[in-house]
Amino acid sequence: MPDTARLRAEDLSAGYAGTPVLDSLTAAIPDGGLTAIVGPYACGKSTLLRTLARLQPAGRGQAVLDGKAIHRQSSRSVARRLAILPQTPAAPEGLTVRDLVARGRTPYQSALWQWSRQDAAAVARALELTNMTGHARRPLEALSGGQRQRAWIAMALAQETGILLLDEPTTYLDLPHQIELLKLVQRLNRETGRTVAMVLHDINLAARFASHMIALKDGRVFCQGPPAEVITEAVLHSVFQLPCRIIPDPLHGTPHVIPA
Amino acid sequence: MTWTLRFAALSVQISRRALLAGLCLMALLLAAALLAVQTGSYPLSSGQMAAVLQGRGTGIEQMILLDHRLPRIAAALGAGAAFGLAGAMFQTMLRNPLAAPDVIGFNAGASCGALAAVILTGGMMLAGAIAGAALAAALVLLLSWKDGLAPGRLILTGIGASLTLTAAADLLVSRIDPQTASDMVTWLTGSLHSRGWGDAARVWAGLALLAPVLWRLHFPLARLAMDDGIATGLGLPVSGLRLAVAGAGIVLTALAVTAAGPLPFVAFAAGPIARRLVPGGKPALLAAAAAGALMTLLADTAARMVPGVQLPAGVFTALTGAPVLLWLLLAHFRKGTL
Numbered sequence: 001m002p003d004t005a006r007l008r009a010e011d012l013s014a015g016y017a018g019t020p021v022l023d024s025l026t027a028a029i030p031d032g033g034l035t036a037i038v039g040p041y042a043c044g045k046s047t048l049l050r051t052l053a054r055l056q057p058a059g060r061g062q063a064v065l066d067g068k069a070i071h072r073q074s075s076r077s078v079a080r081r082l083a084i085l086p087q088t089p090a091a092p093e094g095l096t097v098r099d100l101v102a103r104g105r106t107p108y109q110s111a112l113w114q115w116s117r118q119d120a121a122a123v124a125r126a127l128e129l130t131n132m133t134g135h136a137r138r139p140l141e142a143l144s145g146g147q148r149q150r151a152w153i154a155m156a157l158a159q160e161t162g163i164l165l166l167d168e169p170t171t172y173l174d175l176p177h178q179i180e181l182l183k184l185v186q187r188l189n190r191e192t193g194r195t196v197a198m199v200l201h202d203i204n205l206a207a208r209f210a211s212h213m214i215a216l217k218d219g220r221v222f223c224q225g226p227p228a229e230v231i232t233e234a235v236l237h238s239v240f241q242l243p244c245r246i247i248p249d250p251l252h253g254t255p256h257v258i259p260a
Numbered sequence: 261m262t263w264t265l266r267f268a269a270l271s272v273q274i275s276r277r278a279l280l281a282g283l284c285l286m287a288l289l290l291a292a293a294l295l296a297v298q299t300g301s302y303p304l305s306s307g308q309m310a311a312v313l314q315g316r317g318t319g320i321e322q323m324i325l326l327d328h329r330l331p332r333i334a335a336a337l338g339a340g341a342a343f344g345l346a347g348a349m350f351q352t353m354l355r356n357p358l359a360a361p362d363v364i365g366f367n368a369g370a371s372c373g374a375l376a377a378v379i380l381t382g383g384m385m386l387a388g389a390i391a392g393a394a395l396a397a398a399l400v401l402l403l404s405w406k407d408g409l410a411p412g413r414l415i416l417t418g419i420g421a422s423l424t425l426t427a428a429a430d431l432l433v434s435r436i437d438p439q440t441a442s443d444m445v446t447w448l449t450g451s452l453h454s455r456g457w458g459d460a461a462r463v464w465a466g467l468a469l470l471a472p473v474l475w476r477l478h479f480p481l482a483r484l485a486m487d488d489g490i491a492t493g494l495g496l497p498v499s500g501l502r503l504a505v506a507g508a509g510i511v512l513t514a515l516a517v518t519a520a521g522p523l524p525f526v527a528f529a530a531g532p533i534a535r536r537l538v539p540g541g542k543p544a545l546l547a548a549a550a551a552g553a554l555m556t557l558l559a560d561t562a563a564r565m566v567p568g569v570q571l572p573a574g575v576f577t578a579l580t581g582a583p584v585l586l587w588l589l590l591a592h593f594r595k596g597t598l
């Protein structure tokens with residue numbers, strides 16, 4: 001367990017009024033890695049991601065960013081280092097892609113510093129990276145699910161943070177678009193050196209793209225490590241209650257789950 | 261199309277659409293003001309007006325224009341702008357077009373507070389209105405808050421509070437000495453009848469004092485309109501901002517109610533009108549202020565144009581605003597979001 005990682009959960013308990021979800025959870029998001037968080041429905045994946053990003057209060061324990069409890073740091077300074085895309089983000093009607101992406105610059109702006117040249121450059125870069133430049137003027141509600149998802153990711157990218165958290169970025173996407181999006185995330189991780197952690201439903205895709213995996217069960221870390229260590233018949237049986245065989249993916253060599 | 265103005269490290273953005281909408285609304289306001297100055301039980305021609313302004317008018321013309329019409333128009337514009345701003349701010353912050361201060365009882369709270377202050381101290385209407393609106397807002401929002409504001413719960417709680425507080429205001433009026441009471445009764449229906457320079461000055465001074473605050477809040481408010489998770493993720497202090505926006509909105513509501521009474525539906529309709537004129541998911545506060553001012557002035561002018569009776573402006577804002585509310589509620593029902 002690298003306790004030098006920039007983003008960590010230390011003995012973290014969190015949840016909602018009357019519903020404890022995370023139970024003394026300790027985990028680290030490896031720097032420069034692409035971490036996939038997996039687990040069955042309602043096991044606390046979103047809660048973990050949201051608490052790590054100070055969107056939700058921590059009960060006992062703490063979420064640590066750069067050596068300090070994230071909940072005790074200035075939210076604006078956190079937003080320059082860590083960006084999060086929640087599971088089902090909402091935007092007001094009529095917002096265009098460019099305006100949405102521009103909002104990613106909020107932590108660098110104020111009423112007097114509304115639009116610096118760096119802001120313009122960061123937004124252009126984010127649109128370019130996500131292949132959304134051609135759609136910049138369109139309102140969000142006029143886009144397909146995949147385009148909308150890319151627009152939201154572009155917003156998080158425009159924040160230009162070293163750490164990027166994504167909660168199920170592939171929901172509502174068909175397989176080709178899921179692959180396209182995960183390839184984009186992988187490129188961001190490899191080319192720009194961003195630390196990425198994301199919640200993913202599809203275990204096979206998680207195993208293929210992630211460099212590190214965290215398997216959650218009932219608000220605790222069941223096991224974590226490289227995909228080859230996490231994706232085993234025993235783990236899948238205890239975490240997902242899924243009897244299965246694991247074979248190497250013929251194209252990529254990563255572990256591939258064949259449900260029995 | 262957006263222009264960026266830069267000065268050293270400072271930069272401000274202006275969208276062409278917002279500028280155009282603003283100019284159109286200004287032109288309409290000017291036209292409405294000209295109409296309002298001339299019409300009434302004693303019509304004034306442009307020639308007569310010019311004469312008065314140059315100090316050559318007859319005594320009666322001078323009195324009508326300078327002591328009655330101009331202050332009344334100024335009060336209508338100020339109160340309308342304050343209503344429009346307050347409505348757009350609450351609607352944007354609570355992400356709910358029904359969450360306007362007049363629909364969910366803050367106006368009624370402000371009038372109760374103002375009346376209570378008059379009874380207790382003989383004055384202090386504005387302070388009373390602020391306290392009343394704040395209490396009503398706290399009550400309604402606390403009662404309807406549960407993991408956010410569901411439109412249905414908000415509208416039911418708000419209408420309940422509105423009815424209760426309106427009844428309470430009627431009760432309070434009966435405790436005021438008969439002389440002031442008759443004035444207060446007209447005021448309570450939402451009227452600008454017999455407003456003087458003092459009233460106009462108070463609401464405009466309030467607006468001027470709040471202007472820098474509103475300008476400062478405008479920027480984060482646009483981002484607060486997304487969900488809380490996004491706003492926090494972008495580094496905004498969500499709870500503090502909510503408090504600041506609610507505080508400013510309550511003072512604006514109180515200013516407007518003190519000047520024009522609990523005029524219904526201006527705050528409610530101004531925001532949606534502004535957002536239609538300035539699309540792009542922005543709160544469009546300036547356009548909302550202008551739309552509110554225009555609605556209030558037109559309603560007051562219409563009220564003055566009906567011969568023979570003293571109609572309150574509230575009748576006309578209700579006639580135009582209530583159908584819009586119905587339409588919005590029906591739309592919510594159809595979408596199943598109530």
Ligand SMILES: Nc1ncnc2c1ncn2[C@@H]1O[C@H](COP(=O)(O)OP(=O)(O)OP(=O)(O)O)[C@@H](O)[C@H]1O
Pocket residue numbers: 016017019021039040041042043044045046047048407
């Ligand atoms: N806003 C909330 N209020 C109360 N309980 C909640 C809330 N959000 C989630 N929960 C509960 O917390 C538990 C964990 O939820 P969480 O969203 O973290 O699960 P998840 O692993 O992300 O699930 P999914 O795969 O469905 O997204 C669930 O039992 C859920 O019902």
Ligand SMILES: [Mg+2]
Pocket residue numbers: 045046047087167199
């Ligand atoms: Mg989830």
